[in-house]
Structures are given as structure tokens and as C-alpha cells.
Amino acid sequence: MVKICCIGAGYVGGPTMAVIALKCPSIEVAVVDISVPRINAWNSDQLPIYEPGLDDVVKQCRGKNLFFSTDVEKHVREADIVFVSVNTPTKTRGLGAGKAADLTYWESAARMIADVSKSDKIVVEKSTVPVKTAEAIEKILTHNSKGIKFQILSNPEFLAEGTAIQDLFNPDRVLIGGRETPEGNKAVQALKDVYAHWVPEDQILTTNLWSAELSKLAANAFLAQRISSVNAMSALCEATGADVTEVSYAVGKDTRIGPKFLNASVGFGGSCFQKDILNLVYICECNSLPEVAEYWRQVIKINDYQKNRFVNHVVSSMFNTVSNKKIAILGFAFKKDTGDTRETPAIDVCKGLLGDKARLSIFDPQVTEDQIQRDLTMNKFDWDHPLHLQPMSPTTVKQVTCVWDAYEATKDAHGICILTEWDEFRTLDFKRIYDNMQKPAFVFDGRNIVNAEQLREIGFIVYSIGKPLDAWLKDMPAVA
Ligand code: NAI
Numbered sequence: 101m102v103k104i105c106c107i108g109a110g111y112v113g114g115p116t117m118a119v120i121a122l123k124c125p126s127i128e129v130a131v132v133d134i135s136v137p138r139i140n141a142w143n144s145d146q147l148p149i150y151e152p153g154l155d156d157v158v159k160q161c162r163g164k165n166l167f168f169s170t171d172v173e174k175h176v177r178e179a180d181i182v183f184v185s186v187n188t189p190t191k192t193r194g195l196g197a198g199k200a201a202d203l204t205y206w207e208s209a210a211r212m213i214a215d216v217s218k219s220d221k222i223v224v225e226k227s228t229v230p231v232k233t234a235e236a237i238e239k240i241l242t243h244n245s246k247g248i249k250f251q252i253l254s255n256p257e258f259l260a261e262g263t264a265i266q267d268l269f270n271p272d273r274v275l276i277g278g279r280e281t282p283e284g285n286k287a288v289q290a291l292k293d294v295y296a297h298w299v300p301e302d303q304i305l306t307t308n309l310w311s312a313e314l315s316k317l318a319a320n321a322f323l324a325q326r327i328s329s330v331n332a333m334s335a336l337c338e339a340t341g342a343d344v345t346e347v348s349y350a351v352g353k354d355t356r357i358g359p360k361f362l363n364a365s366v367g368f369g370g371s372c373f374q375k376d377i378l379n380l381v382y383i384c385e386c387n388s389l390p391e392v393a394e395y396w397r398q399v400i401k402i403n404d405y406q407k408n409r410f411v412n413h414v415v416s417s418m419f420n421t422v423s424n425k426k427i428a429i430l431g432f433a434f435k436k437d438t439g440d441t442r443e444t445p446a447i448d449v450c451k452g453l454l455g456d457k458a459r460l461s462i463f464d465p466q467v468t469e470d471q472i473q474r475d476l477t478m479n480k481f482d483w484d485h486p487l488h489l490q491p492m493s494p495t496t497v498k499q500v501t502c503v504w505d506a507y508e509a510t511k512d513a514h515g516i517c518i519l520t521e522w523d524e525f526r527t528l529d530f531k532r533i534y535d536n537m538q539k540p541a542f543v544f545d546g547r548n549i550v551n552a553e554q555l556r557e558i559g560f561i562v563y564s565i566g567k568p569l570d571a572w573l574k575d576m577p578a579v580a
Contacts (some may be wrong), residue, residue, distance in 0.1 A: 102127045104294070105179035107209045109133035109142055109168060111149055111264070111371070111440065112226060112257050113185035118157045119268040121166035123298040130167045130175040142168035150439040150466050153265035173216040180219075181291065184209050185226035185257075190375045199382035201230050201375070210237045214244035222287045225254045228316050228372065230379055234277075234309045251287035253278045254309050256316030261370065262437035274304045277312025317380045321396055324373040326361045328402035334364035334566025335409060344566025345548065364566040366449060366519060366546030367406040369434030371442035374400055407445050410517075411452030413563050414544050417573055418515060422458035426538075428509040431520025431547075432464035432472055439466035445546070446519040447475050450500070453517075460500045463509040465522055469502035476500060507533065515542035521549050534558045540572075 106117045109131045121129040133139050141148035143162070147155060158166070169175055176182055186205040191197050206227060213223060223241065225234060234252045241250040254277035259267040274295045278288040288306050295304050307315070330348050337344040344364040352359035368374075377396050384393035415422050434444035441447070450460055454476070462472055503509045506525065510516055510533045518525055526549050534541055543555055545564045552562040561572045 102181070102294075103179045104129045104181045104183065105175040106131045106183040106185055106226070107133070107172065107176065107213075108183075108185035108187070108205075108227070109135070109138050109148075110185065110187065111151075111261055112259065113183070114142060114147070114149060115151055115154055115157075115259065115264045115268060116185070116226065116257060117183070118154065118161065118166060119265065120294060121161040121164075122157050124294060125161075125165060127294065128165050128167075129161075130169055130179070132169050132172040132175050134170065134172065136170055139168050139170045150437075151261065151264045152437055157265060172212065176213055177216045177218060179221065181222045181224060181294070182213055183224045183226045183255075184213075187371075188227045188229055188375075189371075190378055196382050199378045199385075201228075201379045201382075203229065203233065203236075206233070206237070207240065210240045211244065213250075214241050217245075217248050217250075220249040220251075222251045222253060222290060224291060225252065225313070226257055228256060228320070228376055228379075229254075229313060230383055231310050231313045231317070233313060249283070251279065251283055252309070253287055253291055254312035255291060256312060258316070258319065261440055262435055269298070271299060271303065274299050275307065275312050275315055276304065277307045277309040280308055317376050317383075320372055320376040321380050321399065323361060324368055324377055324403070325396075325399045327363075327365070327368045327373075328399045328406075330362050330364050331367065331406045331565075332402050334406075337364075337566040338569055341568050343568060347566075364548060365406075365445075365521075366410045366565065367403045367445040369442070369444040369446075370440065374403070374443050403445075404448075407448040408452070410445075410544065410546055410565070411449055411456075413573070414453065414515060414517060414542075415456050417542060417544075417561065417563065422453055422456045422514075424457060424459060425514040426459045426461060426512055427453055428506075428513040428516045429460055429462040430464075430506055430509065430516060430518045430525050431522055432462055432467045432475075433520050436520055436522045439464075439468075439471075441467055441471055441475050444475070444519075449517060449519060449546070450476055454499055458499065461509045461513065462500060462502045463504065463506050464520060465524065472502050473500070507536070511536045512538060513541075514538045515544060517544045517546060518549060519546045521547040525549055530555055530560070531558050534560060 104127055106113045113131055117129045117131045138148050147158060186209050188201045188203060188206060191200045191202040234254055238252050256275055276288050276291050278284040292304050333347060334344040337347060348362040351357055352362050377400055381393045381397050429450060432444060432446045433439055433441055453460060506528055541560050543550060543560045543562045548564050552564050555562050561570055563573055
């Protein structure tokens with residue numbers, strides 16, 4: 101029986117391995133992590149991450165051919181294929197701080213693999229890593245190998261949180277990069293055989309190691325660039341009276357461009373886009389390509405601009421001050437159908453409003469109060485580190501309350517900011533909400549999910565990203 105071990109039981113390692121176990125009953129899959137609470141949660145009824153369909157997949161295979169364990173060394177030692185899916189946050193200190201990927205977790209995993217292995221292994225990079233990481237990993241493994249042979253493969257993960265299970269069941273493509281040697285080809289084939297249990301062969305792409313590593317960074321950069329492009333357009337739409345939804349529909353009808361991923365919003369978030377682009381920028385700089393680096397850096401700058409613009413709209417619309425005003429925040433996760441808050445635009449928007457002394461009442465159907473308090477008090481750079489490595493903040497943000505209901509959040513509020521596109525926000529009873537708010541009552545829709553005309557009829561003053569401005573908002577001072 102082929103044995104797979106995955107180091108890192110996070111948003112990628114957990115779902116990916118659960119699907120491999122489901123689709124390959126003949127393979128034994130162990131997911132290991134140094135975080136005891138995380139592994140305990142994977143072994144309980146309350147999984148550590150929220151992902152539609154995940155519970156069902158885990159329930160079908162856990163205890164049969166899918167195991168979650170903190171005994172990292174044992175499972176690595178026994179495995180034929182070791183996936184490494186540890187976090188690769190942005191470096192916070194030293195050379196490349198603020199841009200380069202922090203490979204501390206990766207390096208320690210690689211050294212541990214070399215230490216405990218007693219048989220040949222295929223080591224698969226699942227984490228997103230800078231180009232040429234495989235070379236460094238190869239060196240660590242071969243210099244410590246005691247004669248054991250390791251083949252390194254790059255197999256970046258393209259799943260999107262919120263649709264991870266569907267993405268894993270029907271991937272657009274699976275990408276496997278390996279060394280172009282007989283041993284390298286054999287290893288690529290072994291991993292291909294795993295995916296071939298459910299992925300059509302023509303969707304399994306094989307490339308050299310560096311192309312696979314770079315493709316993942318490039319794919320995320322292109323995706324984020326689309327969002328920044330449409331967000332940049334949204335600012336121009338507001339200034340000119342055009343409607344960004346109409347513009348992106350017309351643009352997306354061009355088959356060369358396509359309709360997906362063209363929704364204007366308060367900005368992109370998630371653990372990957374920003375860190376992967378920063379990483380790309382750093383690699384470009386290291387390869388003496390400053391123009392290319394600057395080009396990609398703009399994608400992040402526009403994202404920051406969009407979040408600032410949103411906060412400025414809120415404050416300027418409300419008579420240039422939100423001091424001591426209650427603002428309801430609907431949605432804190434970086435997108436719907438996930439509880440993940442890493443790099444969520446809600447953090448920057450909330451911090452911006454708190455900076456102007458607002459009182460916030462936050463509701464998100466999947467994010468806990470603890471997480472929100474931690475995100476709002478944590479130093480920006482630490483968000484991407486695993487929970488167990490983060491210090492719990494001794495102080496809580498006094499101006500923030502978290503509630504479990506949108507009606508409670510909006511009661512007596514002066515304004516509402518919609519920051520995540522949860523489906524349930526589309527069907528709220530806005531008349532009831534309006535009746536319980538201070539007047540004038542404002543809605544700032546950061547995801548363009550409400551029907552602005554209907555809300556205006558109720559009496560709200562509405563700001564929707566990239567849409568023609570309300571007469572009220574037009575008269576307000578220009579926002580930067
Ligand atoms: P995560 O932070 O949810 O999970 C990483 C896990 O690795 C943590 O539970 C941590 O405790 C564990 N870990 C760290 N060092 C370890 C060690 N030495 N031994 C055992 N366990 C260790 O991260 P996530 O989101 O799963 O991301 C993992 C990688 O996949 C990152 O490189 C990310 O860029 C990439 N990725 C993430 C996607 C996403 O949507 N979250 C999508 C595609 C790729």
C-alpha cells in the first residue's frame with residue numbers, strides 16, 4: 101500500500117489530503133502537524149476550518165485510510181510520498197523583510213525529513229514557494245541524507261478557499277514539476293498515478309521544477325491583477341457616472357478576457373495574493389528586473405488604495421467624522437463561505453474606522469470574536485502565522501463588539517459597512533434594519549450585493565463600489 105504523509109494540516113493540507121484519501125482508497129494518508137489543537141480539531145466533530153463539503157469527505161475516510169496525527173516523525177518515516185504544506189508567510193525581519201517568503205517552517209520540515217527517513221522518498225512541495233526553492237530543499241536533503249535518495253517535486257495547489265472541495269474534485273489542472281532525469285520522471289509518474297485516480301490525464305500537466313514553482317506565483321499575480329484592474333476602474337466609474345458592473349460585463353464579454361473574477365469590491369484579501377505578489381516582486385528585484393517588480397507592486401498598491409478609498413467614503417459621507425458613532429460591520433472573513441480572516445480587507449477598514457474613533461459592532465457568520473479581536477490587535481505582519489505561534493493579545497479593542505446577528509449589529513447604528521459577500525446579507529429585511537437605525541442611515545456596500553435602488557426607496561443613503569454616486573455623496577468633499 102502506498103503511504104502518503106502531509107506535513108501541515110492547514111487550509112491546504114487538510115482538504116487536499118482528505119480528497120486524496122477519498123478518491124484513492126488503496127492509499128493510506130496521514131496528515132501531521134506540530135499544532136496539537138489543530139490536530140485535535142481534525143479528529144473531532146468541529147473541524148478547524150470551515151469549508152463547504154469538507155465535513156462529509158473527512159467523515160467518509162477518517163479512521164479508514166485518512167489519519168490526523170501529531171506524531172510527525174513516525175508518519176514521515178513510514179511514507180513513500182511526503183507532501184509539505186506548511187505556511188510560507190512573508191518575512192517580517194532581516195534580509196527581504198516585508199517581501200521575501202519566510203521559509204523557516206519549510207526548512208525545518210526538510211531537515212526533519214532528512215533526519216528521520218530510513219527509506220527513499222518523494223518530497224512534494226505543496227506550499228507556495230519562491231522559484232528555486234526545490235534546489236535549496238534538495239541541498240538540505242542530500243547533504244543530510246545518509247545515502248537515502250530523495251526526489252523533489254513541485255505540485256502547487258490551486259484550490260480557492262470557499263470552494264476547495266469542488267476545486268479539488270474537478271481541478272482546472274494539476275501541475276507537477278520535476279527534475280528531467282530518469283529518477284525525476286519516475287517520481288513525476290508516481291505522483292501522476294495518485295491524481296489519475298480521479299483527474300483526467302490531459303489535465304495533469306508536467307513541467308520542469310522551476311516552471312511549476314513560478315506558475316503558481318504567476319497565477320495568483322494574474323488573478324489579483326484582475327481584481328486591482330476592475331477596482332481601479334471602479335474609482336473612475338464613480339468619478340464619471342459610469343457603472344462598474346456594466347463596464348465589467350461589457351469587458352468580460354470579450355472571449356479573450358472572459359467574465360470571471362471581474363467584480364469590483366473593497367479589495368482582495370486571503371493569505372495568498374498579497375504574499376505571493378510580494379514574493380514575486382522580491383524575486384524580480386533579486387534578478388535585477390526593477391521594472392517588472394514595480395509593475396506587480398502596483399497590484400498591491402491599488403488594493404491598499406481601494407481599502408483607503410472605502411474608509412474615506414464612509415467618514416466623509418458621515419459629516420467627516422465617525423467619532424463615537426456606531427458602525428455595523430457585516431462580514432469579516434476575506435470572502436464568503438470561509439472563516440479565514442488572513443489579510444481580509446475588513447481588518448484595514450475596521451482599523452481605519454477605529455482610527456477615526458468609531459464604535460464597531462461586527463457580525464460574521466463564521467468568524468469568532470476571539471479571531472476578530474486578535475486580528476484587530478495583532479501587528480500586521482503576524483497575521484499569517486499559525487494561531488499557536490501568536491501571542492494572545494492581553495488587551496481587547498474596547499470600541500469593538502462582536503454579535504451573532506445582523507439585526508443586532510445594525511441596531512441603533514449610524515451606518516452599515518458590508519465587507520463580505522455572504523449570501524445571507526442579500527436577503528436581510530432592510531426595512532426592519534432601517535427602522536432601528538439612527539438617521540440619516542447609511543449603507544456602504546463593499547461587495548455590491550444589495551439592491552441600492554430598493555434601499556434608497558426605504559430611505560438609506562447608499563454607497564456602492566464603482567456605481568454612480570448618490571446625490572448626498574456627490575456633495576461631500578472629494579476623497580483621496
Ligand atoms: P496554514 O497556516 O493553514 O497551515 C500550515 C500548517 O503547517 C499549520 O497548521 C502549522 O502548524 C503547520 N506547520 C508549520 N511548520 C510545521 C512543521 N515543521 N511540522 C509540522 N507542521 C508544521 O496554511 P495554508 O493556508 O494551508 O497554506 C499552506 C501553503 O499552501 C502556503 O504556502 C500557502 O501559500 C499555500 N496555499 C494556500 C492556499 C489557501 O487558499 N490557503 C491555496 C493554495 C496554496
